[in-house]
Amino acid sequence: MFEQLTNRRSRWRVFWPEVDDLEGAEEAIRLCSWFAFVYAGIGAVVGLFALVFGAARLDGLIGALILAVTGVGVRRRWRSAAVAGLALLGLGLVGALAQGSAPGVLDALTFVAFMSGVRGTFAIARLSRHGSSGKDTPSAIPGGNYPSGGKAERKTEVTLSQKEIV
Secondary structure (H helix, E strand, C coil): CHHHHHHCHHHHHHCCCCCHHHHHHHHHHHHHHHHHHHHHHHHHHHHHHHHHHHCCCCCCHHHHHHHHHHHHHHHCCCHHHHHHHHHHHHHHHHHHHHCCCCHHHHHHHHHHHHHHHHHHHHHHHHHHHHCCCCCCHHHHHHHHHCCCCCCCCCCCCCCCCEEEHC
């Protein structure tokens, strides 16, 4: 019982999973792609209603299509798609703030989900490059790719200047 009280996960971990192992990185990618699909679906529905009921602008549908394609790219673990989606959402948030309107809750949550997606795609690339699948392996630690089979070797170099020798 004490373990359950001390090892409780924060409810905000849903939006910001730990990405130091493959499972957490996959969860971040899954979160990002689903938020992209939901956001694109809502954008497409709103864009269609605006198109049908008088506002003859296609920018809502085009934005929804771009975000859906970005979601597919993130699902395929493309770092470029995650970064592009984050940049586009960031520009949208800045544009909304510049026009004097507050961004919506879905906008902010999708932005956070894309930040997690960027973290997840970069973590997947890093962990698969090092062949790591767990938290306790040295290659999962930044700068911890040890050639001695997982054991840290401490190497110290002593350099003396000419003034110290004389």
